[in-house]
Amino acid sequence: MAIPLKQTADNQGRDEDAPLRYGATWGEDAAPAADARHALRALLSHGPRTGRAAVPAALAVDAELAVSELVTNAVRHAPGPCGMTLELSGDELTITVWDSSTEKPAVKKADPRRIGGHGLHLVHTVSDRVVVALRETGKRITAHLSLIPKQSTIGLRGIALPG
Template structure:
């Protein structure tokens, strides 16, 4: 028996877990995120705004790019929908925690972490027994009184 079998289906999280280890993980991850959110809408009837669809793909792309670029070995992407939010988790093998670069208007590139932090409702980085986990949450439906990241104004 699973621990949440007695919960109604609508209250259970909707999950997707993928492992990437290849030459094109970024494209695969973006496509997987889009398929996952499309299924969330079609199968489960949970609204996903166009903003959320694009923002999730952007965040997945940036986080998987960083894992692929800076960590040796595979990376894992978990997507979980619960209570109107998608939680994006990317695990990789490098224990070094990422940090946003200092502001520099002349810098080209290395803005991925800043972008993800700006568009997410919440952001967390933590070391794991092996490697690290980067987690970002994005609200799925646009609502009145909030900014594009789903934070209340």
Template sequence: MGIHADGDGCTGPSTDEHLIRAGFALGGDSGCIAEARHHAVAFLEDARTGHHLPVSDRVTDLTQLVVSELVTNARKYAPGPVLMELRISARAVDVVVWDSDPALPAARAADPSRIGQHGLEIVEAVTESLFMEQEPVGKRITARIALFDTPRATAVRKPV
């Protein structure tokens, strides 16, 4: 799979037009994780009821999980605020999280005896694609969750 940054934070050529987008600035305090999940649920409910998009309970649950894991990592490893953008197209939900730490995370090797630090493994397992890139300040991580069950692509990291 080639790497292509088309400006939407995801890999590959994209013909998907984002039907709805919403951005949120999270303070980085202990309440920001719950706040981020709340924003995700409200965003998807608006997509389902206001825009009649096919957002299943599975997609809502997975989106909340991905938001929780990515915002938790941003809060844990990067000082300052966290920015989150949610986007939905006719086929997928994108969760985009920006934080101030430029270091790109890496999933650790599977180890059932390890307690904690499984967040990125979980995100990779439940998303269609995962794209990470360094920004002039910090990094941006985009996780794509399919609205419909499809074969999962592998995670791609943009070379530094």
């Protein structure tokens, strides 16, 4: 089930100040990563129609990676349904994925010889901040990506290039 893209009326009369939000939930036998990426692209393309600046292409790629990894992890490692909310505000994109597992996820060090297990490390690499909130009925992982450009970065924003 998807919650339609909507704009909240936190600051009526100034569309660029009100956050855009989107939400979706999936059953346990769904394969939602492609749906999540599609929803993210729709949210990001809707932003300029509300007076916001377009999200830079490198940030959009980083956000798609974060969405894919978080949703895929929720489907693979937790029983039951999962869901996602996206929020685009004036200075930040927030991606929150929830699932039914109460186990805290572990960030594994990068290892080119290991197959799999790199997703959460990648999410931390492309995000400015990642917050894990354990709940009685599962967990919620929120990735915060700043819309304020960082100097001398491209793509995986955590990797600085010589200027």
